[in-house]
Amino acid sequence: MTAEISNIDKLAIIPEKQGATEYIKISYPLRYGRYSEIRTPAHIFGFNLNGEIKTIQGRTGDWLTSAEWLKRTAGNDWQYFSAGGYSGAHNYTGEYYIPCLPYRTNTIFGGDAFKREEVGEAFAAWHRLAEKIESIDTAGFKDAEAALSQRIRQMTPEKLKERGRRLHRIIGGMVTVLPPDTRHVEYDVIPVTVADGCLYNCAFCRVKTGRGFSVRSRQAVVDQLSALKQFYGPDLINYNSVFLGQHDALYAGIEMLGFAAQKAWEILELGKSIMKDPRLFLFGSADSILAADEALFEMLNSLPFYTYINLGLESGDARTLSMLGKPLSTEKVADAFDRMLEVNRRYENVEITANFVIGAGLPDNHLPSILDLTRSRLNRFCPKGAVYLSPLEETGDKNRLLTSFNKFKTLCRLPAYIYLIQRL
Numbered sequence: 191m192t193a194e195i196s197n198i199d200k201l202a203i204i205p206e207k208q209g210a211t212e213y214i215k216i217s218y219p220l221r222y223g224r225y226s227e228i229r230t231p232a233h234i235f236g237f238n239l240n241g242e243i244k245t246i247q248g249r250t251g252d253w254l255t256s257a258e259w260l261k262r263t264a265g266n267d268w269q270y271f272s273a274g275g276y277s278g279a280h281n282y283t284g285e286y287y288i289p290c291l292p293y294r295t296n297t298i299f300g301g302d303a304f305k306r307e308e309v310g311e312a313f314a315a316w317h318r319l320a321e322k323i324e325s326i327d328t329a330g331f332k333d334a335e336a337a338l339s340q341r342i343r344q345m346t347p348e349k350l351k352e353r354g355r356r357l358h359r360i361i362g363g364m365v366t367v368l369p370p371d372t373r374h375v376e377y378d379v380i381p382v383t384v385a386d387g388c389l390y391n392c393a394f395c396r397v398k399t400g401r402g403f404s405v406r407s408r409q410a411v412v413d414q415l416s417a418l419k420q421f422y423g424p425d426l427i428n429y430n431s432v433f434l435g436q437h438d439a440l441y442a443g444i445e446m447l448g449f450a451a452q453k454a455w456e457i458l459e460l461g462k463s464i465m466k467d468p469r470l471f472l473f474g475s476a477d478s479i480l481a482a483d484e485a486l487f488e489m490l491n492s493l494p495f496y497t498y499i500n501l502g503l504e505s506g507d508a509r510t511l512s513m514l515g516k517p518l519s520t521e522k523v524a525d526a527f528d529r530m531l532e533v534n535r536r537y538e539n540v541e542i543t544a545n546f547v548i549g550a551g552l553p554d555n556h557l558p559s560i561l562d563l564t565r566s567r568l569n570r571f572c573p574k575g576a577v578y579l580s581p582l583e584e585t586g587d588k589n590r591l592l593t594s595f596n597k598f599k600t601l602c603r604l605p606a607y608i609y610l611i612q613r614l
């Protein structure tokens with residue numbers, strides 16, 4: 191698609207641009223899907239098809255690096271996509287860019303980008319642009335430019351905040367944590383809650399609900415999907431991936447998972463998305479994977495999605511599990527891990543990944559216990575089924591933590607990355 195550009199009052203307005211239609215891992219900034227753009231001499235502002243601000247990037251020497259940018263989520267958070275400086279983003283995360291939310295454990299790759307002067311200036315510039323669009327005379331605008339201005343005018347900062355709240359009302363609360371695998375689609379997932387709570391309510395966990403596990407009704411899932419379709423509106427064509435929440439959707443069972451995946455496909459019209467390779471993401475646990483029979487994985491394997499299931503195993507060491515307040519035996523963790531390897535070998539369209547913790551003050555046997563699982567049980571490197579190490583609140587010295595991670599990664603026979611927690 192050739193973008194038409196008009197220059198009005200020092201604004202270059204491009205009502206419709208076509209970005210990449212498949213997510214790829216590349217070392218320069220790439221925009222995905224269909225969007226609009228307004229350029230000023232100092233910044234490039236991207237808007238989604240609803241007129242909501244989506245990205246901001248600096249274009250002068252004041253911007254830290256031309257390769258970094260800000261991205262707004264559907265939940266109205268801003269993420270700073272950092273190239274990781276000298277710390278080697280790709281080695282640690284599997285991506286060339288690290289999306290930084292204001293979470294303490296996510297700052298192990300550098301400082302807080304949101305405290306930087308040029309980032310503050312980017313937000314100020316966005317507010318100045320919104321004021322300018324509000325007052326600009328659109329009489330000389332072409333139809334597409336006038337329509338874009340109208341859409342942007344409607345999406346005031348208050349409206350954007352309200353839209354974030356509306357998304358959370360639809361699904362019954364904020365998504366406090368997304369599976370690490372959602373990095374494969376730059377965290378652009380539509381969230382649908384199929385079950386609340388989790389099985390363990392572990393002492394160490396910052397995102398637990400504190401309630402027991404319960405599956406939602408089919409009607410509640412359909413109601414969410416219908417409301418989500420309205421919520422995403424014209425921008426829906428830019429999405430093709432779904433997160434089935436919350437913390438252990440795998441335990442919701444074959445009927446609910448099959449129903450939710452199929453209804454999401456139909457109601458959200460994901461077959462019409464301009465993005466290729468639809469993906470389904472969910473969390474699982476040691477108990478839910480051990481309870482899942484072959485029929486469940488066969489069903490997932492036959493969906494139009496490639497499905498990622500992320501298991502929270504935390505450790506293979508009894509003392510560490512006890513310290514974390516995770517009520518699992520080492521035997522159960524090992525059985526769940528073996529089942530993960532088996533499912534990954536058997537089903538082409540299903541990929542299970544596992545999380546373990548990393549941090550300061552853990553028992554000496556913690557990392558060796560994870561290596562025992564991720565090295566001794568495989569006779570060679572396997573590229574399917576990543577292992578994520580999730581930093582605890584107490585990370586200790588960051589360099590020591592990253593050195594431990596690097597040693598682990600060298601010996602692990604599965605892809606290994608640091609888990610950067612993202613919310614939605």
Ligand code: SF4
Nearest residue numbers: 388391392395398437
């Ligand atoms: S770690 Fe997982 S299972 Fe444990 S409380 Fe948190 S969400 Fe629940």
